[in-house]
Amino acid sequence: MNLQSYLIDTNILIGLEDDHAVNPAYARFLSLSTKHKIDVFVHAAAMDDIARDKDLRRRQISVSKLNKYRVLSKRRGLTETELEQDFGTLKKPNDVVDATLLNALKIGAVDFLVTQDKGLHQRALRHSTDMARRVLFISDAADLLVQTYEPKEVPIRHVSEVAAHTIDHEDGFFDSLRDGYRGFDNWWNDKCIKQRRPCWVVYEDENLAGLIVRKDETGDDTDAVTKSTRILKVCTFKVHPEMRGVKLGELLLKQVLWFAQSNAYDLAYLTTFEDQTSLIELLEYYGFVRAGSKADGELIYERSFGSSKLVPKHSETVFQTTRRNYPRFLVTDQVRCFGIPIQEEYHDTLYPDLWEPKQADLFVGASRAESPTRPGNTIRKVYLCRAPSKLAEPGSILFFYKSTSKELPSRAITAIGVLEEVTMATSTKDLMLKTGGRSVYGEKELDAWQASPAKPVKVINYLLVGYVDPPIGYDELKKMQVIRGFPQSIFEIKGKPFEDILSRANLGFDV
Template sequence: MSAPRYLIDTNVFIGLEDHAEVAPVFSSLLQLATRHSVGVFVHEAAIDDIRRDKDEARRRVSLSKIQKFPAIKKTVGIDQAALEAKFGRIRKANDLVDATLLHALDMEVADFLVTEDQGLHERAERISPTFGARVLYVADAVSLLRTTYEAIDVVLPAVVEVEAHTLPQDDPIFESLRSDYAPFDTWWRDKCVKAMRKCWVVMDDKRIAGLVVRKDEKPGDTDATLQGDKILKVCTFKVRPESRGVKLGELLLKQVLWYAQTNKHDVVYLTTFPTQATLISLLEYYGFEHTHNNKGGEMVYEKSLSRSRLLPEPAVSLFDLARRNYPRFATGDGVAAYAIPIQEDFHEILFPELVPPVIQMSLFSDSGAQRPGNTIRKVYLCRAPAMISQPGALLFFYKGKSEGIPSQAITTVGVFEEMSFARSTEELRRLAGGRSVYSDVQLRMMNASEDRPVKVINFLLAAHLEPPMSLDALRQTNVFAERPPQSIKNLAPAQQISVLERGTFGFAT
């Protein structure tokens, strides 16, 4: 069984080998890969990219340094027209390099591509969600390597609510905020500290990895243009540069949107500069719209939140409807629903926020209960014979008999995206992709093969039932017969309604 190969883009190589100080997350990528015998490769096309550098001295140094990485050679006979047909329009030399890197990924010469180029991520996502999940930011590649090979040691991030005055002003995240906004210290002291404004933070090794500052606003005293009486402004949405990627940003955005929907906000908005391409892509994926630019030149992104039932739209898939209106999802006639039994161990991996909170030391107090969390887009692995084909179908996860609470209950609602099959451990690693929360040991123990493929189910985490729907309640409402299902079970419309009636989602279902 071969070790996975990580192909790095030119921008990652430069981040590793530049004359400037190497960011910790770039160093971690190589350290983890070396420690676990994971191959890190460059591509001949990237070497061509460096050869086009007009700075002769820099070009010579870069070419000398890139030699220490093994190179994936270009495929003979593949022309620009073929690459363009598969990977999108090629307008310039950099686009050709991007398409060539994606071709290597598509051929499975490389398992994952690591790049900070937002355009390259978008190209991959247009191929398919599964393919897009194999293109990683550096921070997400580091997270995947840690999860895959050091799962026992990984502490999942926890979103903690604090007041602004409790945060240490010498934390490195504030340095980048000051560089983005010169009057930051004055604004922070006068508007946040004095007002004891509420914040959400994610900690990493006693430092702030991500920060959200929120503020309630009303019509007439807001930069929002969408209509609504209750407006949530996200004053600050910041991920520390070395932690920047999709996963941490998604965790924070989930916190914002679940809070806003539950607390009956009509609009949520934030401002950002055009250079924040990763954040902008994340916002647009989940339905934020660029409505205007403010006086400071920042782009204002807004999202309406409704408490009415989400109805299907012609020519729009139910999945796209759900992601654009997240955290709402369509229900009822025409929306398929399934109960998915899941063992306790895998339930805790996929939904760590439902594990009873542990008491641990906190930066903000002597002790406190913290619930970990993870991303919105997830992947579930199983061998159930049932097929799910409708993007946007509802997935009700049923936690089987467990030592921890809850036991034998439907806990969680997901929105189905797509299903694929892995017929080897190598293919399983690739298909689980950047959304994987499984260790390499767990992936290998599944023994994926041609005869016994593993199903890879991609979905959005939509909501948790609070409280979970117990087995007794499921029997009383005829969702389940006497015995709970041992495999994926299709639910009739009436059964779907019975489950949804037990949830409090912040919108009608």
């Protein structure tokens, strides 16, 4: 990624360096530019501003602060006449300084100029709209740094991002890693702690239950077989053996896939040994392919990402193409779309990431969204109903409508899924086998369905591919003609409403 460069005006320098509390926007800009090794300059012309200060002591202090930054030298032979031709009348010495800063921007010595001076912004606009776009207020400059360099977070409730040094690597959680890799402790200290590598962790009752260590790589420095530009390496992928029953591996893989897709990575990869059969099966299901192997026998599994519209393959079904490119999904003229109402309690269990009680301390124990559970952790989810509507082929798009609820959002479409299959269960045992613990229902609740050949229960298996942010509320849905009233059963979304709701979902990729 090309690094940006910023020229800061004297008023920004004062805001960063005076003896008052630093404005949050100033602090954020300085912190982000330092973190991402961004070039921040002051112009040599700023010395002219400082030189006009008649207070000698204050002038000396200002110069000492200026010396903390890299100085952008003046362009040799630049005259006031030339500056006036480009940037208008220069009545005061300060106008000459302003025009000199704009000249540095014009010739490409820096990418952006940061100033709180409205007059300087107006002078840039009079020159051209292109130059005006490159003259930023400090808050806009900080936002641009966030947008360009900070990774986009994904809304997965029970996965937290921490630095490696915050994790107790003496924890018994790491014993199997030490057994399999004699140099583990040295690797953890030298590569993870000293390089402050980011990690995704899942804790259950203060105990480490799942961990991923990640690293950004490029094609010039990677063990991946495919030499892409932006590569996400999963250095470590581990789930505590006692927690595998709640599908933490699937939860952590969802974090990897959503993060890589949201942050425009070209490739994600990890290495694993052949005996890790359950991990390999999970990886292959979501499109990872064995690309090669290392000298020590570790297998290299890779998955590519993109934002372009998926194209059908004659050798694959619609669902297979979606699964292989998850969380992107395939939309063609033949793919149908359905809305599925879901009650608040079941919504919170299936989609714990969206559970946001107004007063969390009063809701302890009130929801299965509070701790990692199998139905909430899985990508592959199950919904049960006796709705008469006949869903279409695997690969159909499903929009989940959260019915009237105590907690917001209420009466809104919140989640998107892709249909895997629909089957009919004719007994409680049949329900247990078909749901595989991925539904919102426990054994007693499944029994309460009283499934029988005469009254079968529809088992809808689907992949959760994303959330609608912000949710699409009832009034907006009516305006889009997605619904006419309060939906009580599965309904189909066709034509322009289907196109509109896909557009409104802000997916981040073309469909």
